[in-house]
Amino acid sequence: MFAALFQSSLIRLIPVGMILLAIQRTVFADIKVSGVVVQVVLAFVAAAGASGGSERGAVVGFVLGSMYDMVEGTPLGSTAIAFTVAGIVAGLLALIAADPQWWLKAIFVGLGCAAGEAMLPVVRLFIGEEHPWPANMPKVIFIVAVSGAIMSPILLPLSRWCLKIRKSEWTAPAEQSPV
């Protein structure tokens, strides 16, 4: 089922994911905004959801989240589940408008990021970690969401390219001749 839908997309998705992961682990691990780590991989997942729908967003979230877990040494699947939720949320939000403006998509990406970031400690709590919540959780979620929205103009076209999504082409309905 997955292979039929996304076999060709994964060829682009995995290298792009590796590059984003490397950027996350080098640049954004060092550059913090008010002490908060900006999540570029999570923003890409949300962008994929916003541009390709909840289904594609979920797959991208699962793949990149698993890669994230493998590199970071976190329990395999914990970040994958949170990122999957981020892709689903961004994809579902994108359904409210047929052809949303760029700023509306940025908001969808930001909200998807917020959902994913909020899910991370929830998953950790389910696997038995104590105190998984950062002391400044609202600030963390806010900054991650805003930074994701700011990065969305770059990440949305990138995610469309990865998933081979063409920009929607709307045509006016043919005029019907009066009976």
Next chain:
Amino acid sequence: MPIYTVGRRRVIIALLLSGALLLTLDLRGNAVLDTIRDGFSRAMTPVEQAADVVTSPVRRAWNSYDNYDDLERENLALRDEIDRQRGTQAAAEASIIDYQLLLALNNLPSLSSIDSAKAQVVGGATNNIDQTVEINKGTDDGIDVGMPVVNQAGLIGKITNANARSSTVMLVTDPRYSIPVEILAGTADLELEDPSNTTPSGRTDDENDDLVEQSEAEQAAEEAAAEAAEAEQAAAEETPPGTSPEDIFADEVDLPQAGDPNDPANSTTTTLPEGPPETDADGNPILEPFTTDADGNPIDVPETTTTTTSTLPPDPEQLEKEFGVLQGRGQGRPPQVRFLQDIPSLAELQVGDLIETAGGSESLAPPNIPVGRVINRADRAGVGGPLLEIELNADLDKLNFVRVVLFQPLTEVDEPEVAE
């Protein structure tokens, strides 16, 4: 077309269940997953190195913009800190040498006898939950999972993931981190005050002025009362014992034995008189503590107040140890020490007490690695015992070079194979 079909829902549910399955397998330990993880980490290494090189100008530009003011403030604070610590360094080094000698004499293990590997921090946590850093040394350098990581200030964390050329260090503040520690009750008095508003003696400028005035008044009274006696004594002996400059300075360096450097009882104050030497009835000068030049002529020395402060280790008989478990609590929260018995007859825990690793056959760290100081104590009802919040010695936000102690607990050391 329906926007949320059964097929789409199946995909999403399948992905979430796959995530849960992976999570279960990984938490229970799975060799296949570990192999995949290790292989992917190796594949990521060149990509990360390339990204590191390409993006280093961006990071430097950001750091120069973001950290300049902090660095300037820190630089000033560090200068003060160096001035403050320079005086106590010699005594501390001597104590450490004595300590190592005693351990060696008694065949006891010490931290200095354990090999270590120096490493550099090359990356921080990439999310906002985990408190981890990455270092540039791995299993090729003898590093293994579980080994403690320290820097000059004390304990930092432990290795949780070791690849061939890199390792992940879980910091002490991570909620998953815990380690047995000992609290040295009675060391709170050794805590030094902020030097910004104090003098080297630990007193403020106003307090020093008061002490000088008080000393002057007392000296004037003593001089008036002792003037006659001194004249008689000087007539009897040309050089009275105990009043030579050497004697005075010998008294001055009679240092206090232990305790708080801010405690006036631990400071020695010597006041030297001002003005020319007094003469006896015959007109001969009485040898008072004044300084002469090379020709023997007295030098006019203004009144000098010298305060000498020394911080020495407390009396070992006054030190009591309490054992507990230190646990991280995540970003922005100080770690806590739990499972304390808090029996007043054994040890009275208070703010400022030192925390060290306790060691033990199953502990992942050897004993006596400094960890931090108690900054808060919360008493709990029942048998829970008190909770201690601690301030770490190491600044985990600014880690650069660290040292991995190549230590394994006795329970995990492989026994040597016996040749048949």
